[in-house]
Amino acid sequence: MTTTDTTTSTGTAAATDPAGYVDHDRLTRAQKALMALSGDVARQLAEQHGVCVRPLALRRIDLTSGKVDVVPVPCGARREDVCKPCAEKNRRIRMAQCREGWHLEHEPIPDRPDPTVEQKQLMAARADLHAAYQDARADADEEECEEIRETVAVVDDELRRLGVTGRLEPLDRPDRPAVKRSTRRRQDLPDLPRRPVDKRTLGQVFGNKYRPSTFLTLTLDSYGRVDGDGAAVDPDRYDYRRAARDAIHFPKILDRFWQNTRRCVGWDVQYFGTIEPQRRGAPHFHAAIRGTIPRAELRAIAAATDHGVFWPAHDEIRYTGKDMPRWDDRSKGFVDPDTREPLPTWEQATDPDVLTEPSHVVRFGAQVHVKGILGGTEEAGRHVGYLTKYLMKDVAHAAGLDDDATERQREHHRRLVAELRITPCSPTCPIWLIYGVQPKGARLSMASGQCKGKAHRAEHLGIAGRRVLVSRKWSGKTLADHAGERAAFVRQLLTATGVRPGYAVDDGPFEWERTKAGDPDVPTRPALLLHAISERQRWKADYDAAQLLAGAPPENRSATTEEAA
Structure with a gap:
């Protein structure tokens, strides 16, 4: 050559x-x-075709023919820095979920049917068994108790098969009663009207034609002055401790807000909301609410909502460095490293007679943004996109802490994370040990002052749970239902146009097995990736052919017109 x-x-x-x-x-x-590396070329090609870039290898067994295949399965990641195609797919499903439930004109979930005769008979038999179990337990007849437990298990299975849902009363009640605290409203909070809650989720219709809905934004209080980039103007006067605690307990005050809202407005308010960080690092909440609620009423509810945290005091660190509490096998708990005295257990530290006041109170800030939205408008589509805009990013990057962040932003972020790392995130958090309290369910494997929870990580900024909060009667469908509708739409289009897939489609049923590293029949990850790309290209060709045969573009199933384009 x-x-x-x-x-x-x-x-x-x-x-x-x-x-x-x-x-x-x-x-x-x-x-x-x-x-260019071959792996980079394959990864970019996979992202271009919307194929998972880090597929999992699962063994698929056809129970009819006995055929065994190792197929790539999407990883299902939620962040684009892990897998952009999977994160984008999840975001689009969330957009469809938000759009379908926001402006409904009929109730998404029908009323529950009346119990059948068989259900009532089985429940009556279970009641007799429950009473017999209590008598046998009082007589210490363990053999009879075991027989009743086995019978009740069979009855419970039959009740589930007959369509009974909900919690079934257990035979063995907990020995320790649940701690109950007063729910009396604090004197410094404004009063709210309380109305009977109607069994409806739809808002009011205006002019026999319009049924507008609401877009709501809730924020937390100020912890000190910040500049335009969200960094503290005076870090020494910025209340990082309160900011860290408010971020960890933010989901709790949201739950209380929706409880107060339903009691105040008098109907079962439904919402689709996302928790996102502000540039200062504090979480705030955007919500699409079905129906309209007066602005003044929502602002009054936010001002009257708080959440008291009845945890032991954790203002002063008692143990640092090498002088940490140690595990004692005799007492089955942690003890002081010097005196060898057991630390107070969680039950002792949270006893209602000892802990009479909350150690921290979370409240909303003065900023409450309320806006009315009409369904089917371009504005509604923009707000759906705004609600799901940052779902593909981790919390820190959504707050603007990327490569372009200033040094003041980075220092503000470091100080907030430092406070989060010494703030307990739950009753079982090992960080309680540095404050001289044994966490709930203390065990030998706990490392004093070190918690693996997401709330303490720099990329989460205290937001440890789900970032998408959806009420149960929002659309009447689960996230899996919305994902299944997308696949069903494609199958219906192929069937209606007579297009047969260019690749083998097995009907199953299937049994799935996890593969192990070193299995000889498992292809390498690049091979799995190339297989997935090839399958997606064939699927796309079939889908394009079906669209051409249909003679018209398919139904727009995206959340916004911009996404459809």
Whole structure:
């Protein structure tokens, strides 16, 4: 093969033939370092076709024919820095979920049917068994108790088969009664009207034609002055401790807000909301609410809502460095490293007679944004996109802490994370040990002052749970139902146009097994990735052919017109 020398942008000669193909045998290591890797090419091609870039290998067994295949299964990641195609798929499903439930004109879930005669008979038999179990337990007849437990298990299975849902009363009640605290409203909070809650989720209709809905934003209080980038103007006066605690307990005050809202407005308010960070790092909440609620009423509810945290005091750190509490096998708990005295247990530290006041109170800030939205408008589509805009990013990047962040932002972020790392995130958090309290369910494997919870990580900024909060009667469908509708739509289009898939489609039923590292029948990840890309290309060709045969573009199933384009 005849070769010629060409000069690259770095001034290094690269060996190519007249057709422009590179002769790798004549390349230096430095020249090869400037060329694209095959793995990068495959990853970008997968992202271009919407294929998972880190597929999982699962073994699929056809129970009818006995055929065994190892197939790539999407990883299902929620963040684009892990897998962008899976994160984008999840975001689009969330957009469909938000759009379908926001402006409904009929109740998504019908009323529950009356219990059948069989259900009532079985429940009556279970009541007799429950009473017999209590008598046998009082007589210490363990053999009879075991027989009743087995019978009740059979009855419970039959009740579930007959369509009974909900919690069934257990035979064994907990020995320790649940801790009950007063729910009396604090004197410094404004009073709210309380109305009977109607069994409806739809809002009011205006002019026999319009049924508008609401877009709501709730924020937390101020902890100190911040600049335009969200960094503290005076870090020494910024209340990082309160900011960290408010972020960890933010979901609790949201639950209380919706409880107060339903009691105040008098109907079963439904919402689709997302928790996102502000530039200062504090979480705030955007929500699409079905129906309209007066602005003044929502602001009054937010001002009258708080959440008291009845946890032991954790203002002063008692143990640091090497002088940490140690596990004692005799007492089955942690003890003081010097005196060997057991630390107070969680039950002792939270006893209602000892802990009479909350150690922390979370409240909303003064900023409450309320806006009315009409369904089917371009504005509604924009707000659906705004609700799901940052779901693909981790919390820190959504707050603007990327490569372009200023040094003041980074220092503000470091101080907030430092406070989060010494703030307990739950009753079982091992960080309680540095404050001299044994966490709930203390065990030997706990490391004093070290918790693996997401709330303490720099990329989460205290937001440890779900970032999408959806009420139970929002659309009457689960997230899996919305995902299944997308696949059903494609199958219906192929069937209606008579297009047969260009690849084998097995009907099953299937049994799935996890593969192990080193299994000889498991392809490498690049091979799985290429297989998934090939399958997606064939699927796309079939889908395009069905669209052409349909003679018209398919139904727009995206959340916004911009996404459809």
